Amino acid sequence: MGRGESSSKVHPVHSHGILAYAWDYQTKKFLEDAAKKCRKDIHVITFDVPTLENKKANKNYSEVLWPAALPEHELVEAYLAEEHKFPFEPRKVVADNKCRVFYDEEDRQLLEKEFLLAGLRIRSFSENTKAIMRPLGFSPFGLGFGSMIVTYRNCPNNCPLALWWGDPREHSSGPLSKWYSLFPRRTYVDNYDQFGVV
Numbered sequence: 325m326g327r328g329e330s331s332s333k334v335h336p337v338h339s340h341g342i343l344a345y346a347w348d349y350q351t352k353k354f355l356e357d358a359a360k361k362c363r364k365d366i367h368v369i370t371f372d373v374p375t376l377e378n379k380k381a382n383k384n385y386s387e388v389l390w391p392a393a394l395p396e397h398e399l400v401e402a403y404l405a406e407e408h409k410f411p412f413e414p415r416k417v418v419a420d421n422k423c424r425v426f427y428d429e430e431d432r433q434l435l436e437k438e439f440l441l442a443g444l445r446i447r448s449f450s451e452n453t454k455a456i457m458r459p460l461g462f463s464p465f466g467l468g469f470g471s472m473i474v475t476y477r478n479c480p481n482n483c484p485l486a487l488w489w490g491d492p493r494e495h496s497s498g499p500l501s502k503w504y505s506l507f508p509r510r511t512y513v514d515n516y517d518q519f520g521v522v
Contacts, residue, residue, distance in 0.1 A: 376425065378469070383415045387425040389460045389470030389484065390415040391436040399444035403459070410465035425472060436460075440467060442486035449499040460484045479507035 352368040359366035376387040383390055392415045394400050404412065417429055426432035443459025460468030461482040469482035479488040490503035 376471075376473075380413070383413065384418045385421055385423065386415060386470075387423050389436050389439060389468075389472065391440060391467065392417050392429075392433055395437050395441065397441060397444075399441065399448065403444055403447075412466055436470075439484035439486050443468065443484055446485045446489050446503050449502045457485070474507050478510050479505075481509065483507075 355366055355368050377385050378388045378390075379386075394404075394412070394414070421429075426435075440459050447453045447457065447459060456462050456464060458466065458468030460466075460470040461480075461484055463469040463482065468484065470484065471480060471482045473480070474483060474487065481488060486503075486505075487507050488505050488509045489500075490505040491498075491500040491508070492504055494500035
């Protein structure tokens with residue numbers, strides 16, 4: 325065996341709540357690729373973790389916010405007119421949908437519409453909005469990831485902007501002062517502050 329090589333196996337176990345299929349796959353692939361570069365043998369194991377459907381191929385059965393229709397609104401039209409690598413594809417309403425997150429299609433569509441409009445309004449507060457900041461949550465494409473999972477610990481940034489964006493401590497002229505978040509995000513700096521690290 326050469327220098328830096330290892331024959332031991334590491335079995336990291338991930339068990340932090342609900343996963344989305346794409347996240348689970350991407351994380352496993354990233355860790356396994358990184359291990360190969362270091363000549364390590366790593367196996368990523370997940371156990372007893374409910375997963376939410378969010379793959380584009382299964383968008384009609386998605387368990388995240390994925391609008392079936394877009395409201396007629398100037399903010400929606402302006403957003404769709406921006407250059408996007410992957411144009412929006414609406415979810416089709418299917419009769420046999422066994423979604424575990426949304427039980428009523430009419431209520432789901434209302435929620436998707438209102439979070440979308442609120443997110444677009446929030447984006448309009450900033451002059452230089454980052455492309456990854458989508459109305460339904462951080463994502464490299466589309467309208468956003470659309471997660472509805474919030475815990476007592478934090479609200480992830482892949483949830484709709486209306487849930488977490490904003491800061492009441494911000495000066496009144498700043499964009500963050502224009503929206504009061506329902507679940508203020510705790511940043512890494514906030515977490516360090518509570519332990520007196522910074």
